[in-house]
Amino acid sequence: MPKRLLHFLLPAATGVIFILVWYAIRFSMNEEMQFLLPTPGEIIASFRDNGDSLARAALNTTEGALLGFAGAIVISAALALTLSLSSLIRISLYPYLMMLQMIPVIIFAPILILWVGPGLKSVVVITFLICFFPLVVNTTQGLISTDRNSVELFRMYRANRLQEILLLRVPAALPYFFTGLRIAAVLAPIGALVGDYTAGSSAGDGGGLGFQAIIYSSQAKYPALFATAAVTCVLGFVFVGVVVGLSWLALHHWHDSYERTDT
């Protein structure tokens, strides 16, 4: 069997088995307990019943995730450039960067609500905090891992510092940056969701998926909770998909990770 077909058939088969097991468990349960595990059919039906609130919540979460993600990219890039300039700067700042990563969102959320108020602003800050660390660590690593010979080449031709950064260090750091970006893209929707769950608000145009999850839960709308999880997954796939696409655009010409073995 051709390999490409296998790549399609195997995951599809896994999915079918998964759904069969799902139905099997569901119908082996006592009737009064069956509400605990809605069938895929019931979940799809709940999309119809809660379409408006889900769509609005998804949009709000996407907005929070995008803003936090974008902010993390911009600020981590600037900070990584600064950190790459000198090992003294790195030694001075690294422990505090680690601390930033260690802050538990659950504890930070109420403080944040006091500072910037609940809702989008808090969600953006929490998403930013969660995405920031992998980006800054990977990008900095890339900026300081430039091939020694290439650096000598630039020195040999009397390149100035700016030329060395723009023409050598930044392009050489791109593969590292995209590694960080991929991790951050997975974290961004989760960060926005957690942020929304802990610091969301129904004010304005309503909360995001995290806030919606609290509402569904209090209304015992279990199929809608499952639908919320599905929407979050899709959001994550979209984020990662876009980053994988960008990474391909930037690197496939030259980077070994995209080496075609058939040419």
Place this chain on the structure above:
Amino acid sequence: MAATPLVELHDVTKRYGAGPLVLDRVSLAVQPGDFISLIGPSGCGKSTLLRLIAGLSPVSGGTLHVDGRTPEQAAAELAFVFQEPTLLPWLTVAKNVGLPQQLRGLSATDRAATSRRVLDLVRLGDRSAAYPRQLSGGQKMRVSIARALSLSPKILLLDEPFGALDEMTREHLNEELLAIRQQQAWTAFFVTHSVAEAVFLSNRIVVMAASPGRIHTEITVPLAYPRTAATRLSRDYHDLVAEVSRILRSVESAAA
């Protein structure tokens, strides 16, 4: 009376920090058009000597003049070919070759014209749009040489450029290097481990000894240029290879 030397070293010493002496009182006068090979056991400081001339590292003692100036002042006359091709993988072959000019602030049109000219010189004119990873090891090295030639240097410094290549490719590139030199009269310093390569390429071979690094002997290669594949079959060539090998062995056994 010899002409003014293009490169002149007088009692040059080198040590890194408080470390041991890497080069001990090296004196050498190089005339324009010389092709100097530096050969010797590892640790004899031949690559260090090259880096001093390149201005990549300062001398610790003695004087070193390139074109009557310090290496830093003469940077425009110098080009370096590293052991590895050291191409930037995200740039096409043409843009890699244009990099030194880009760093000097030359326009894109000038760079494109030069890239074409020097790539033709190394017979890679048809690969200018390729990326380095699409090239063979020998081709990458030729791009690296083309890049070094892009600024029309007076002096070419080559640090074991063909060391990682197979014998056949190496011999081809040796012939090509000499063919290019027929068209462009640069002076060369060539670090190598291969006696055959040193004899084939140079008019002067400097044999160095280790701990501390110093010049042991200098051998003149009287074979006439242009040298071709046929040169390698001549009796004189073989005698010279044998002689240099013998000297190199005596240096190495003294060090052991």
